[in-house]
Amino acid sequence: MKQILVTGATGNIGLEVVHYLNALNSDCEIIAAVRHVADAKQIFTDTVNLQFRQFDFENPETLSAAFHLVDVLFLLRPPQISEVDKFFRPLLVAAKANCIRNVVFLSVQGAEKSKVIPHNKIENLIQELEFNYIFVRSSYFMQNLTTTLLPEIVKDKRITLPSGKAKFNWIDVKNIGEATAYLIFNFAKYQNRSFEITGTENKNFAEVVKLMSEITGETISFQSINPISFYFKKRKEGMASGFAVVMTTLHFLPRFQKEPDISDHYQKLTGKKPTSIREFIAREKEKITASQQ
Numbered sequence: 001m002k003q004i005l006v007t008g009a010t011g012n013i014g015l016e017v018v019h020y021l022n023a024l025n026s027d028c029e030i031i032a033a034v035r036h037v038a039d040a041k042q043i044f045t046d047t048v049n050l051q052f053r054q055f056d057f058e059n060p061e062t063l064s065a066a067f068h069l070v071d072v073l074f075l076l077r078p079p080q081i082s083e084v085d086k087f088f089r090p091l092l093v094a095a096k097a098n099c100i101r102n103v104v105f106l107s108v109q110g111a112e113k114s115k116v117i118p119h120n121k122i123e124n125l126i127q128e129l130e131f132n133y134i135f136v137r138s139s140y141f142m143q144n145l146t147t148t149l150l151p152e153i154v155k156d157k158r159i160t161l162p163s164g165k166a167k168f169n170w171i172d173v174k175n176i177g178e179a180t181a182y183l184i185f186n187f188a189k190y191q192n193r194s195f196e197i198t199g200t201e202n203k204n205f206a207e208v209v210k211l212m213s214e215i216t217g218e219t220i221s222f223q224s225i226n227p228i229s230f231y232f233k234k235r236k237e238g239m240a241s242g243f244a245v246v247m248t249t250l251h252f253l254p255r256f257q258k259e260p261d262i263s264d265h266y267q268k269l270t271g272k273k274p275t276s277i278r279e280f281i282a283r284e285k286e287k288i289t290a291s292q293q
């Protein structure tokens with residue numbers, strides 16, 4: 001039976017990849033590669049046909065056992081791990097040594113153009129090591145509104161970012177999980193290609209908070225601040241330095257870039273329309289208005 005190993009299985013993307021692999025699966029073994037097996041089993045109590053293997057990006061001793069007899073490796077970069085040579089090179093060398101040939105990597109839209117981001121280096125490494133690959137280049141997650149940006153939305157009814165009027169392309173993580181599962185199951189057909197997975201809307205934060213206010217009935221505002229103030233604000237709130245840098249650049253650099261491209265890969269792969277921002281906000285309304293309940 002074909003084995004598919006999913007890293008980051010307990011996170012935003014991994015949960016959806018596992019969900020859709022299960023929903024679409026006929027005869028593959030799906031394995032969640034997780035740091036804490038007992039904790040992960042609690043998260044997936046409703047998921048049938050899921051195996052677990054202990055796996056830690058930061059502990060090379062876990063790699064070989066996790067990679068044993070795997071046919072397709074779904075790889076992502078956890079947000080706190082940026083050192084490609086320190087963590088991803090040994091990981092991919094171990095994958096190769098364990099005869100893994102196929103890698104599906106969750107990357108970001110535009111990774112091929114930005115030499116400084118880790119995703120670009122990981123894509124290059126996967127090619128250098130001659131894996132068969134599929135790169136899933138995703139645009140900006142709608143779920144940022146219900147994860148990293150949520151505390152301020154709930155507490156202050158505000159989003160503060162250094163993004164000015166920059167437009168982001170908004171994609172539902174569920175759509176990425178579904179497209180990725182489809183690509184994994186049809187690996188041979190799509191191998192050695194990159195797929196931008198985007199939604200159909202480019203909107204700036206002022207436009208998004210307007211929609212949020214309309215749908216939730218709460219006045220949610222947007223404040224753009226300069227990147228240095230933003231970085232120190234995040235540090236003061238206790239955010240780790242590396243992540244604060246990522247948050248700052250992710251939201252500041254688009255001010256100097258052209259609007260994101262919109263791709264129809266999701267629609268072509270699944271035959272469905274991606275989630276609209278309006279649908280997402282309506283679906284997640286309870287989370288966004290949590291403080292008033």
Ligand SMILES: NC(=O)c1ccc[n+]([C@@H]2O[C@H](COP(=O)([O-])OP(=O)(O)OC[C@H]3O[C@@H](n4cnc5c(N)ncnc54)[C@H](OP(=O)(O)O)[C@@H]3O)[C@@H](O)[C@H]2O)c1
Binds near residue numbers: 034035036076079107
């Ligand atoms: N946010 C965006 O708009 C956006 C857009 C495009 C691409 N991306 C990319 O998406 C990726 C993040 O995906 P995500 O949002 O799904 O991340 P996430 O929700 O933060 O999940 C991270 C996952 O990695 C696991 N993990 C962390 N450290 C680990 C370690 N040392 N060993 C094993 N597992 C470990 C976590 O497991 P535990 O349960 O053990 O913590 C969790 O399952 C990043 O590479 C980011 O650049 C993000």
